[in-house]
Amino acid sequence: MTDDARQLEQLRADTRAWLEDNIPANWRERMTDVQSDDFLQFQRQWMKSLVAAGLATSHWQAGWQGGGRSLAEQVVIVEELARADAPRLILYFISLYHAAMTLMEWGTPEQKHRHLPAILAGEIWCQGFSEPNAGSDLASLKTRAVRDGDHYVVDGQKVWSTLGQHADYCLLLVRTDASGPKQAGITFLLMDMRSPGVEVRPIRQITGDEEFAEIFLTNVRIPVTNRLGEEGEGWRIAQTTLNSERGLTILELSERLSRSRWRLLQAMGADGEGQVQDDQFRREAVDVFVKIDALSAMVKNMMARLVAGKDVGGTASMVKLFYAQVLREFTALGQRSELAALYQQPFTLGGGHETGNWSFDYMNSFMWTIAGGSNEIQRNIISERVLGMPREKYA
Structure with a gap:
């Protein structure tokens, strides 16, 4: 075994031991049918614990608590978090990845000094990119920012901002120039969510959850010192934001899915040895499990x-x-399982997308046909970059 491999195995053992000692006891029960204030408090405490252990910021630059880890080390930590069924820091995902990575690459020394320590202390960020008519075609955004002395005056609307109702700051894309190519007129601002003229409305989904919000901006004044990069550089900076997680999220989610098979077997009435009596369900379960293994391999x-x-x-x-x-x-x-109703669990915040509340989980699964780039966009990317097909021509 090489020195690098030994170091990774030691990191895995250390991370596993810490998680065994520190994952909050009965956290799923505590986060089931929970009120918003309780969820916020739980996430803040878990964030504090993970930051102190260096497990929330392994992707940050060296010099920060837990930072400077190689991608291989980050993979080990993510795998162990999923293996241990640790609570996910869903309230701080934008803060730890999108905001932090964008600030580290594009922020001024003053912006880094102001916000990066605050994120570690619990500052919550949301993302103000998508709009009602600018989702998959993000470059078509209409939210307007006009320079007025040492401020920008912003008017417009954002939508699908994850947990925006709880955020302190927002990564905001605005249009400062409409005269040229769409991408060339976009600017990147950091917006204080407490600014006058900011109205946040949670969006209630079909599941009954309020994971997203829409943000209405009316004459919101944002200091020019809160701009990242130069005017018109927003599209380029946004690519840093969107690429900040480098596959770690899908790694964690696929690991959690793989380790949730027992929930499906339970709902299907498996016996003590995990055997399902219904032949049709057994065949379908095997088919899904093979696909889960294929996903993990990919x-x-x-x-x-x-x-x-x-x-x-x-x-x-x-x-x-x-x-x-x-x-x-x-x-x-x-x-569809006959016994699903008997094993139906209330919705739990902070885990993966396989909570055991099958109606909720099924409805929530449709979110992944849109989030992170719709299925249609992914198919276009595959056709062009993998299959070498010509770009689609739009009317």
């Missing part, structure tokens, strides 16, 4: 290539598209 192959510094091209799109398909098939089979 993700691990993609991460190995990333660790080796190789370009993954359209692989990330194939993985994301396949995950959306497998998750829906998995949750659909659980919902």
Whole structure:
């Protein structure tokens, strides 16, 4: 075994031991049918624990608590978090990845000094990119920012901002120039969510959850010192934001899906040895489990290539598209199971997308056909970058 391999195994053992000692006891029960204030408090405490242990910021630059880890080390930590069924820091995902990575690459010294320590202390960020008519075609955004002395005056609307109702700051894309190419007129601002003129409305989904919000901006004044980069550089900076997680999220979600098979077997009435009596359900379960194994292999192959510094091209799109398909098939089979109603669990905040509440999980699985780039966009990327097909011509 090489020195690098020994170090990774030691990191795995250390991370596993810490999680065994520190995962909050009965956290799923505590986060079931929970009120918003209780969820916020739980996430803040878990964030504090993970930051102190260096497990929330392994992707940050060296010099920060837990930072400077190689991608291979980050993979180990993510795998162990999923294996241990640790609560996910869903309230701080944008803060720890999108905001932090964008600030580290594009922020001024003053912006980094102001916000990066605050994120570690619990500052919550949301993302203000998508708009009602600018989702998949993000470059068509209409939210307008006009320079007025040392401020920008912003008017417009954003939508699908994850947990925006709880955020302190927002990564905001605005249009400062409409005279040229769409991408060339976009500017990147950091917006204080407490600014006058900011109105946040949670969006109640079909599941009954309020994971997203829409943000209305009316004459919101944002200091020019809160701009990242130069005017018109927003599109380029946004690519840093969107690429900040480098596949780690889909790695964790695929690991959690793989380790949730017992929930499906339970819903299907498996006996003590995990055997399902209904032949049809057994065949369908085997088919889904094989797909889960294939997904895990695809993700691990993609991460190995990333660790080796190789370009993954359209692989990330194939993985994301396949995950959306497998998750829906998995949750659909659980919902159809004859015994699902007997094992129906209330919705739990902070885990994966396989909570055991099969109706909720199935409805929620459709989110993954849109989130992170719709299935249609992923198929276009695959056709162009993997299959070499010509770009689609739009009317």
